[in-house]
Amino acid sequence: LFTRGQTQSLTTVTLGTKRDEQMIEGLKELTTKRFILHYNFPPFSTGEVGGRPGPGRREIGHGNLAERALKNLLPAEEDFPYTIRILSDILESNGSSSMATVCAGSLALMDAGVKLKKPIAGIAMGLIKEKDSVAILSDILGDEDHFGDMDFKVAGTTEGVTAIQMDVKVSGIPISVLATAFEKAKAARYQILDVIKKAIPETRKDISENAPKILTLKIKPDQIGGVIGSGGKTIKAIKEKTGAEVDIDDNGTVYLTGKNGSAEKARDIVESMTHEYKAGERFVGEVMRVEAFGAFVNIGY
Numbered sequence: 001l002f003t004r005g006q007t008q009s010l011t012t013v014t015l016g017t018k019r020d021e022q023m024i025e026g027l028k029e030l031t032t033k034r035f036i037l038h039y040n041f042p043p044f045s046t047g048e049v050g051g052r053p054g055p056g057r058r059e060i061g062h063g064n065l066a067e068r069a070l071k072n073l074l075p076a077e078e079d080f081p082y083t084i085r086i087l088s089d090i091l092e093s094n095g096s097s098s099m100a101t102v103c104a105g106s107l108a109l110m111d112a113g114v115k116l117k118k119p120i121a122g123i124a125m126g127l128i129k130e131k132d133s134v135a136i137l138s139d140i141l142g143d144e145d146h147f148g149d150m151d152f153k154v155a156g157t158t159e160g161v162t163a164i165q166m167d168v169k170v171s172g173i174p175i176s177v178l179a180t181a182f183e184k185a186k187a188a189r190y191q192i193l194d195v196i197k198k199a200i201p202e203t204r205k206d207i208s209e210n211a212p213k214i215l216t217l218k219i220k221p222d223q224i225g226g227v228i229g230s231g232g233k234t235i236k237a238i239k240e241k242t243g244a245e246v247d248i249d250d251n252g253t254v255y256l257t258g259k260n261g262s263a264e265k266a267r268d269i270v271e272s273m274t275h276e277y278k279a280g281e282r283f284v285g286e287v288m289r290v291e292a293f294g295a296f297v298n299i300g301y
Contacts, residue, residue: 002100005094006141008090008093008100011087011105012086015082015211016083018255019083022036035067035083035086036067037086038088039062039066039090039097039101041062041090042090045090045092045097062098062101063088066088067086069156069162073117082211096122096139099121103120103196107199110200112211113206113207113211116203118158120155121155122155123153123188125137126140126145127152127168136180150168150181151166152164153166156186212258212263214263215255215264216255216256219274220252223273227274235248243262244266245257256270
């Protein structure tokens, strides 16, 4: 829960398996997305009464901005093979709720055990211009956004900027003014990051016990067929024996998902099946009948 002034975001992180990735049908191919950020802006957040018709232009735009700001700080899939969903519910708004989502997202990801490269924060800068006189505002309110001449959102870490968005109502802004806005945004961002670090100094060591445990291992592509078996019977036998879910990419990456040690058991079975024994190397393990082959396969765990 992140609160700054009269702006508040309640943000939740959910960790899922590879099967939970969002599927996107393009014109030519089907792609998947492992990081998804959803942003909700209900009418009550600004004291209004109304229904919830679904995502509009605001929800899509603000959600995309916050997602852009956070996504490049996530660990690589090889290091953290989870599908990550962030849901930001804006409970109150009189300022930049998209930047509040970035701050709340950083807190929630660290609390969920997602090893962010750096904590991140965001701030919205404003501008009032009267002839040659210019005033730059930090953390603008709704009225300052409405009557002002600029809404310049900057999100980033102590190392640099990860996302920006600027709306202007004047014909142009001098580079010197923009540079000053960046400097003030940096100072404000550092101040917010100090508050975030006090709330959660570092990422949790482990993910929640409610989240599934995912392990990965690499096998040779020509071994995939042996693990799957005829009609998928071998991989089904592994799932039934261990209680874990087993998914295999075309490149030979095996994802094993489960709780209470089931993922570890499934990993040991797959490693035993795909291990290439050297001359004189002895196998010690269990022999399990696999109907897919009508034969016995050595499976150690």
